[in-house]
Amino acid sequence: MxxxxxxxxxxxxxxxxxxxxxxxxxxxxxxxxxxxxxxxxxxxxxxxxxxxxxxxxxxxxxxxxxxxxxxxxxxxxxxxxxxxxxxxxxxxxxxxxxxxxxxxxxxxxxxxxxxxxxxMEEWEQSQMVATLQRIALMMDAQHVDASPILEVGNIIEK
Amino acid sequence: MxxxxxxxxxxxxxxxxxxxxxxxxxxxxxxxxxxxxxxxxxxxxxxxxxxxxxxxxxxxxxxxxxxxxxxxxxxxxxxxxxxxxxxxxxxxxxxxxxxxxxxxxxxxxxxxxxxxxxxMEEWEQSQMVATLQRIALMMDAQHVDASPILEVGNIIEK
DNA sequence: TCCTAATATTTAGTATACTAATTATTATAT
DNA sequence: ATATAATAATTAGTATACTAAATATTAGGA
Structure with missing residues (x-):
């Protein structure tokens, strides 16, 4: 499993x-x-x-x-x-x-x-997009929350 | 927009x-x-x-x-x-x-x-995985619903 | 002015990732 | 028994996609 x-x-x-x-x-x-x-x-x-x-x-x-x-x-x-x-x-x-x-x-x-x-229903579409956007954000090294310190590389990159 | x-x-x-x-x-x-x-x-x-x-x-x-x-x-x-x-x-x-x-x-x-x-809460994890699995299924050419006719290529491929 | 930093694109080099075709082997049907 | 089909892995060829480095240009500061 x-x-x-x-x-x-x-x-x-x-x-x-x-x-x-x-x-x-x-x-x-x-x-x-x-x-x-x-x-x-x-x-x-x-x-x-x-x-x-x-x-x-x-x-x-x-x-x-x-x-x-x-x-x-x-x-x-x-x-x-x-x-x-x-x-x-x-x-x-x-x-x-x-x-x-x-x-x-x-x-x-x-x-x-x-x-x-x-x-699909409008709300369902929105929910699907929102879930994906949330995953994208969770994976985004630039936006690690509760972390005010960013590496130089990160700032330059994006 | x-x-x-x-x-x-x-x-x-x-x-x-x-x-x-x-x-x-x-x-x-x-x-x-x-x-x-x-x-x-x-x-x-x-x-x-x-x-x-x-x-x-x-x-x-x-x-x-x-x-x-x-x-x-x-x-x-x-x-x-x-x-x-x-x-x-x-x-x-x-x-x-x-x-x-x-x-x-x-x-x-x-x-x-x-x-x-x-x-994340257990239910929230499940919801996230379910959404992704649903998208994967919606994109899967092998499982177009209401379509009993599959191309030969599809059957062989998977 | 002139040096340095920033910006924009390209090049070089590497790793996925696929389909189609090839090679080798095993299974099946006549 | 033997031709054919199916299976397994690989090879050849192409397209993303990245980072790091190179090139060229522009902007800013001393």
């Missing part, structure tokens, strides 16, 4: 795996993985968005976003234009192909999950 | 990221990543366990387990011995070093998370 915290870990692993599988399914069906689609959506909503902004928005490191953008740029879905006023910054824009892909792309999470989620 | 299903995805991403960061922290501190530690624990509990059994237990593909075992074997934490009665099967065993590592290893999830989780 597993302990509760072990059951929790197992459930999380299943969720993580399901998200990964959805990503590969997307890749086969529309040629975009989950993270690529999320980046495409972000750029679609905010043309010229910075790499760092994308990274913060979807909770990835800048290095990862750079990596994914490399692939997307090679496939002509987005283009990077370095800012002229602050040459450190790089703006990301959709190409025609990118706009086309975005307009026909499905949701990052499986449709059947999203449908079921939307079919 | 984000929609509820988008909030849910963001929260999941944060959790996934926190688990990954814990894994890298473990790697620096004790030289074992999260998945490596989980495999070590499984082998510790069940000497000679098959690769497939490990994969099913912690929700990974066999290929991934093989990959991780390669690294662990190279570092002399485990050894693989092919079964003599069924030569397709490979049993995994702890080495002395592996036993040593396991005996001093910390938990796969951050201690401060586990502590906080254990400090």
């Amino acid at each position: 597993l302990k509760k915290d072990e059951e929790l870990l197992v459930a999380l692993r299943k969720i993580i795996r399901a998200i990964g599988m959805r990503s590969r399914q997307l890749s086969k069906e529309v040629g975009l993985t989950g993270p690529q689609l999320m980046i495409l959506q972000k750029v679609g909503k905010q043309a010229g968005v910075m790499v760092r902004e994308i990274a913060e928005d979807i909770n990835l490191s800048s290095a990862t976003v750079t990596n994914i953008l490399d692939r997307m740029e090679a496939r002509n879905l987005v283009e990077r234009i370095r800012s002229t006023e602050d040459k450190r910054k790089v703006g990301v824009f959709l190409t025609k192909d990118g706009e086309q892909s975005l307009s026909t792309a499905p949701l990052p999470l499986q449709e059947h999950f999203t449908n079921r989620f939307k079919a | 984000l929609k509820k299903d988008e909030e849910l995805l963001v929260a999941l991403r944060k959790i996934i990221r926190a688990i990954g960061m814990r894994s890298r922290q473990l790697s620096k501190e004790v030289g074992l990543t999260g998945p490596q530690l989980m495999i070590l624990q499984k082998v510790g509990k069940q000497a000679g366990v098959m690769v497939r059994e490990i994969a099913e237990d912690i929700n990974l593909s066999s290929a991934t387990v093989t990959n991780i075992l390669d690294r662990m074997e190279a570092r002399n934490l485990v050894e693989r011995i092919r079964s003599t009665e069924d030569k397709r099967k490979v049993g995994v065993f702890l080495t002395k070093d592996g036993e040593q590592s396991l005996s001093t290893a910390p938990l796969p999830l951050q201690e401060h998370f586990t502590n906080r989780f254990k400090a």
Whole structure:
């Protein structure tokens, strides 16, 4: 018999795996993985968005976003234009192909999950989201409660 | 303002990221990543366990387990011995070093998370686990309810 | 001015993690 | 008995995803 915290870990692993599988399914069906689609959506909503902004928005490191953008740029879905006023910054824009892909792309999470989620009562949805947010907060090393002392690394990182 | 299903995805991403960061922290501190530690624990509990059994237990593909075992074997934490009665099967065993590592290893999830989780009321823990299990089930393509027709790929896969 | 710190992105290197295909073995059915 | 199917593990190839270090630029202070 597993302990509760072990059951929790197992459930999380299943969720993580399901998200990964959805990503590969997307890749086969529309040629975009989950993270690529999320980046495409972000750029679609905010043309010229910075790499760092994308990274913060979807909770990835800048290095990862750079990596994914490399692939997307090679496939002509987005283009990077370095800012002229602050040459450190790089703006990301959709190409025609990118706009086309975005307009026909499905949701990052499986449709059947999203449908079921939307079919739930409002309070139930809220409760589910709240539980996940609570877990995320409990796991967040930056917000260990009753701990006024933060390491330098923590402050820099986030 | 984000929609509820988008909030849910963001929260999941944060959790996934926190688990990954814990894994890298473990790697620096004790030289074992999260998945490596989980495999070590499984082998510790069940000497000679098959690769497939490990994969099913912690929700990974066999290929991934093989990959991780390669690294662990190279570092002399485990050894693989092919079964003599069924030569397709490979049993995994702890080495002395592996036993040593396991005996001093910390938990796969951050201690401060586990502590906080254990400090919660019993019913609250159960509710949290149940919510995660429900999400996992909702995401599981194998268990789309009201759908008696399963694709061949699904049956074979799991 | 000029040095240092901060910011933004990229590169290098490593570890997951998957699917599809391959190899080897064992089980089954004709 | 032998061809076929199923099972087990591995290999090949690709995509995340991270940290640390490198590069370039901008901002601030002495």
